Amino acid sequence: MRTWAVANQKGGVGKTTTTLCLGRMLAEAGHRVLVVDLDPHASLSHAFGIAPDPAPRGTYxxxxxxxxxxxxxxxPSQVERLHVCPAQPALATLERRGATQPGLGLALARALQGASDRWDCTLLDCPPTLGLLMVNALAAADRLVAPTQTDPLALHGLRDMLRTTQMVERSRRRPLPYSVVPTLHDRRTRAGTLCLHELHETHGAAVFPGAVPVDTRLRDAAAIAGGAPLQGRGADAYREVLTWLLDSLSLHSRAA
Ligand SMILES: Nc1ncnc2c1ncn2[C@@H]1O[C@H](COP(=O)(O)OP(=O)(O)O)[C@@H](O)[C@H]1O
Ligand SMILES: [Mg+2]
Structure with missing residues (x-):
């Protein structure tokens, strides 16, 4: 099973949208997909129409x-072959317990190991906090997919995120390759173009060669989760992102 952590410690950079689009496209390509909502705000679960009250059983x-x-x-979800593990607000309380309860950092990795023949691909939609939930996702993943908005603040966020990744790599003694997906890109702005350039300078081949543009059709998360046709420049860009991720993985495993 392939496990991708979709993470960036900055909020609003497109993590949930990326999880939704890639999850749907993988399922449509015939893979059995699980998306896990690790964010106490539960926007991914909400997109799938899962009511927050009473709290569903799920990630907690x-x-x-x-x-x-x-x-x-x-x-199961409205999308064939795609399952969702919903988040609850109580997930936020785990951040406090994590410090005192040994082994909690590997809870998700263990749960995924126990289900390794059930799904082909798992996408972990992370919260924007460098805490227990994100550490769990990084410990369980074989790839970090980092959506990054092309603005200067988001680049700082990415730097901190990669520092956390290195810490997790050291403790799990296994490399965690990363891929950066530029999102919410407005190529008409100079700041956007400069940031994209800086991303490529700093992270080279780890950066998707294009960028996901701002596209209002991607704003409707419920429509993406509900299975409405995925059309437009944003959806086209996500299709290319998926092809690029899968190609870079097969190159990676051929080299190994
Ligand atoms: N490419 C895009 N074009 C337009 N709106 C987008 C795009 N990507 C994300 N959004 C919107 O931006 C907001 C933040 O995106 P989201 O995926 O929820 O980010 P995160 O999970 O990182 O907080 C949401 O309202 C989402 O619908
Ligand atoms: Mg989110």
């Missing part, structure tokens, strides 16, 4: 119930 239980299993907690 992976951390609090030793016998909980992903196949029991994930539910």
């Amino acid at each position: 239980e992976l951390f609090t119930e030793p016998a909980a299993s992903l196949p029991a907690l994930a539910r």
Whole structure:
């Protein structure tokens, strides 16, 4: 099973949109896909029409119930072959417990190991906090996919995120390759063009050669999750992102 952590410690950079689009496109290509909502704000779950009240069983239980299993907690979605493990607001309370409860940093990795033949691809939609939930995602993933808005502040966020990744790599003793996906790009602005240039200078081949443009059709997360046709410049860019990610992975495994 392929596991991608979709993470960036900055909010509003397109993590949930990236998870939704890539998850849908992978499912449409015939893969069995699981998307895990790790954000207490639960925007991914909301896009799938999962009501927050009463809180659904989902990601929180992976951390609090030793016998909980992903196949029991994930539910089918409107998209064929795509399952969702919903988030709850209570996930926010785990950040405090993580410091005192040993082993909690690997809860998600263990749950995924237990379900390794159930799905072909898992996408982990991370919260914008460098805490226990993101560390869990980075510990469990075989690739970090970092959506990055092409503005100067977002570039700083990416730098901090990669520092956290290095820390996780050291403790798990396994490399975590990363791919940067420039998002919400407005090529008419000079700041956007300069940031894109800086991303390529700094991260080279780890950066998607294009960029996902600002496209109002991508704003409707519920439509993407609901299976409405994915059309437009934004969707086209995400299709290219997916091809690029899959190609770079097969090159990677051929080299290994
Ligand atoms: N390429 C895009 N074009 C237009 N709107 C976008 C695009 N990507 C994301 N959005 C919108 O921007 C906001 C933040 O995106 P989201 O995916 O929720 O980011 P994050 O998960 O990083 O907080 C959402 O309202 C989303 O619909
Ligand atoms: Mg989000």
